[in-house]
Amino acid sequence: MMLTTHSRGWRRPAAVVLAALALGVTAACGGDDEASGDTVTLHFTWWGNADRADLTEQAIDMFEAEHPDIRIETSFAEFNAYWEKMATQIAGGSAPDILQMDYRYVREYAERNVLREFNVDGVDVDTSAMEPGLLKAGEIDGTAYAIPMSQNTQALLYDPAAWAAAGEQAPGEEWSWDDLEQGGAAVAAAGEVAALSDFGQIEDWFEVWLRQQGKELYTEDGELGYTTDDVAAYWTFTNGLREAGIVSPAEETATMDGSQANSPLAKQTSAAEFNYDSGLTADSWEIYGRELALAPFPTDGGELGQYAKPSMLICISQRSEHPEEAAQFIDFLLNDIEVGELLGTSRGMPANAEVREAIGADLEGPPLLAYEFEQALLPQLADAPAPPPRGAGSVKAAFQRIYDDVIFGSATPEDAAARFIAEAEQALAQ
Template sequence: MKRKKIVCLLLSGLLTMGLVSGCGSSSSDEGGDAKNETKTEDTKKDDAAKEEASGDKITLRMAWWGSQTRHDATNKVIEMYEEQNPNVDIEAEFYDFDSYFTKLDTLVAAEDPWDIIQMGGNFPKYENSIEYLDSYIEDGTIDVSDTTDAFLKTTQNNNGDQVGISVGTNTYGIAYDPAMFEEAGVPEPTDDWTWDEWKDACLKITEELGVYGSSKMDNFIAGVTQRVSQAEKDANFFNMEGTGLAWDDPEPIADYFAMIQELTEAGAYPDAGAIKEIKDIENDYLVTGDAAMTWVASNQINSIVNAAGREIKVAPVPRMEKDGAYGMIVQSSQMLCVSKTSEYKQEAAKFINYFVNDIEANKVLNGERGVPIMTEVRETVKAQADDSSKMIYDFVDKIGNFPVENSNVISPEPKTEIEDYDKLLIEKVQYGEMTPEEAADDLLEFAKGKF
């Protein structure tokens, strides 16, 4: 077996790129250039099709973000696919989350993204660079006969175009150490616990044990998008069309800012400097024993339990009121997409089909990206699951049975910039540079200005 070429990079910044456009051409010249360009592109497609059909060596580039567990499993599946398809060589790159999208932004600007792209809910930002998969489903290249329309819709845009294929369904929760709760004399979370109960637990644990009550939270989901949906049934921060905001009341957001400020001042929540020390799951403060709780995506439960090496449980995200809306639903964790500029789209689609349908491959992947969407795969993986993996299935099933609200799972293009601004505002509130009310007003004004 040939040795895999793996690239593991942490980027320090974007490449500076110059865009040069021609000028002064006549309309006839432009027409001639367009014809030549079309012919060149058609020739490329013909050459790629011939290579795929002839069995000549094809190189696909693929990248993803995630934990070491994900890296190892994905690399193994790539090797398995290459053994079965000796004419295919897949060059793999993996990154931490932030570096992944920094690199992807650079590649998109150069019109040269990876052939196979791992994508999340921020796909609208990159949709112009993604090949829709409808035709590959229609011709059988990607087999979706063992899943449902509901699962397929988790990776469709508002027009119903199949942007990618989900490689796992996912939701969010609070991972916690039950032994720490018991030692601090704090009751374990219930399925309907509230943010007030979460805050009180953080304060009590810090007082009794001298550790953070909670490690870092996803403050944009917990404090903005989900919180808005908890504040009012069927409410959403972004509108369904992805063209603006559907919310303009700063009060629930300000309340969340105030809670984080209170916990930070009490030493029950890490300040911005301490949060920057958390690079991945393996050194999260819950894992290291320096916190009793942390925010967790359900597909990360297995990794965080294994990294901690002790009993860890997971609870639903707190609500604003015990009988109030939960504000979040099960959704696609990540999906695999095909680049619109790939020379080997058909071969990329074939690999995606293998990734989501092959039983042996999914025994290796073990549902690490989330609960699989294919029925046979899902049942196979669940049957081999250890206790921490079974926790994922049980937790996703639990959240999936909560009353369904009209939650918007598609993130509009400005979402990343708005989320980054929210992080900055949290830091300003933590350091006393802004009041929670000022920060909430500022966030809404900033977000409105991005559309």
């Protein structure tokens, strides 16, 4: 777990931060204002890597230069570690003033009274340049609790050289799941790496597979939109790929946690990986050790299943003592053109259409690849689903945890699917 804090160029060692949080010593909710005179201190926390952090810190420096009476302290972690820490902070009453949010958790956190409403009592952020369909991903019954920072979509990130070396046609717009299996077998046979990172444990990729069949993760009533048979069929397919040596082995799959440090593609032990296009930053080719390409998901029919998803949203804690200043910072982060040009696509394509247009002409390298991929795919992308019901975070975690039993042979796909459905229904009923 990595946690890093920032204040005007200073980084506190991670171990110190973790110890401070464990003791409840935190700058969250403006708790140290008395020590800093008239300066308002806000704590902003997000998930991401060091590359995203460096850009975010530069943006914060720009904000602080324009607003010397507001100081922003930050922390970040990889995705899984972020949510573990967030749960601990909220349970301990030390939620940050401003927090990055995944749309799967919006409803859960809002209904637990963790999030403050926008556009009331001076907590205003201009969203006029954002698509209404995207904004709905942060709304519960018409009330905005989260605002999209950016948008992205699902994609296959792959090594074109590995596919070419195997004599296989690179993944493209018209390719099927059979193409993936057959091409993946050839890639794996031609080299010493898996063709793909195992994608069976990630609910996000299961969702695309479901949507291609006309189903959803959740119904309008907040119930599961799929059955035990659907999960069993998906896990039977992915587990079969593992048994054939096409996807990463169980020992490696079990370490995958959403971080680049544990990504088989980044470790160069696989030649492709399902991901979000927002994962591409200026340093991506250095991180992955070679140039990669993007392709849409395979599909066996006319339905792509992908959608324009808020790659992340931003919220204000209900406990923040300075919500107006927090909203002021959020407005600056999302709507300032100069900040948008600095951040580029580090969190995905900017949600603000004016900022998105401004950065498009100057992109290069991996961010340009992501931008062009998404622009080309936009006509086929659906609107994001409404925020999932309370308990969806536990369902997502169970999906990954129970799949481990499949890949290690302690449960069949059918038995594991039945156990998962029972746990998922219990989580949604709480």
